[in-house]
Amino acid sequence: MRTLHHWKLDPFGRTVRAALGEKKLEFDSVTETPWAPGEVLAKSDPGGAGPVLVFGGETVSVGARATVEYLDETSPEPALFPGNPAERAEARRLLDWFDRKFEPEAGAPIRAEKLAKRMQGGGGPDMELMRAAREAVRWHLDYVAYLAESRDWLAGRRFSAADLAVAAHLSALDYLGEIPWADFESAKSWYVRIKSRPCFRPILADMIPGSPPPSYYADLDF
Numbered sequence: 001m002r003t004l005h006h007w008k009l010d011p012f013g014r015t016v017r018a019a020l021g022e023k024k025l026e027f028d029s030v031t032e033t034p035w036a037p038g039e040v041l042a043k044s045d046p047g048g049a050g051p052v053l054v055f056g057g058e059t060v061s062v063g064a065r066a067t068v069e070y071l072d073e074t075s076p077e078p079a080l081f082p083g084n085p086a087e088r089a090e091a092r093r094l095l096d097w098f099d100r101k102f103e104p105e106a107g108a109p110i111r112a113e114k115l116a117k118r119m120q121g122g123g124g125p126d127m128e129l130m131r132a133a134r135e136a137v138r139w140h141l142d143y144v145a146y147l148a149e150s151r152d153w154l155a156g157r158r159f160s161a162a163d164l165a166v167a168a169h170l171s172a173l174d175y176l177g178e179i180p181w182a183d184f185e186s187a188k189s190w191y192v193r194i195k196s197r198p199c200f201r202p203i204l205a206d207m208i209p210g211s212p213p214p215s216y217y218a219d220l221d222f
Contacts, residue, residue: 014172167195
């Protein structure tokens with residue numbers, strides 16, 4: 001049996017969970033805390049971030065990108081990088097974009113200031129950091145809306161890992177009520193399509209003790 005070590009609000013863990021669900025691969029889930037990782041997470045990923053996928057008692061992959069690629073090689077159907085080489089390259093470009101730009105500019109600061117700091121007893125959020133991160137959210141949402149308006153799916157004609165990864169990043173902030181969907185209808189319509197996929201339903205059922213999501217979080221009609 002596969003076992004995934006991850007934090008529920010980590011977008012990288014959510015990407016892998018969605019990929020496992022899309023491929024209908026069963027797995028056990030071990031919830032980790034990033035600032036106090038368990039033995040498996042600490043040993044497999046010295047940075048303590050994860051996610052870490054264990055199979056047959058051995059760590060087979062660390063990190064979202066490596067794990068999604070591993071899953072696509074070991075369980076090819078349905079393909080998460082479909083189409084021709086250019087289409088697959090575009091899907092990978094968008095994964096990189098959100099992992100390397102959205103996460104440090106928007107996702108990580110908001111989660112740190114609004115949730116992690118409080119959970120670690122670090123006091124209230126730095127509102128200047130929050131302001132800058134919220135501006136970054138809007139900039140990235142505008143780009144998602146542009147892609148959703150001009151393509152069938154974010155990377156092109158076919159659903160891909162790019163859709164799962166971008167939705168994972170946005171869902172982690174949506175849990176905190178930090179996505180202004182009303183101002184980005186095209187992005188919202190695309191996200192509704194992702195929320196309706198069976199692979200995403202367990203993610204929308206997540207609950208962080210002491211920090212419930214907004215009432216609309218799991219609703220398709222929001």
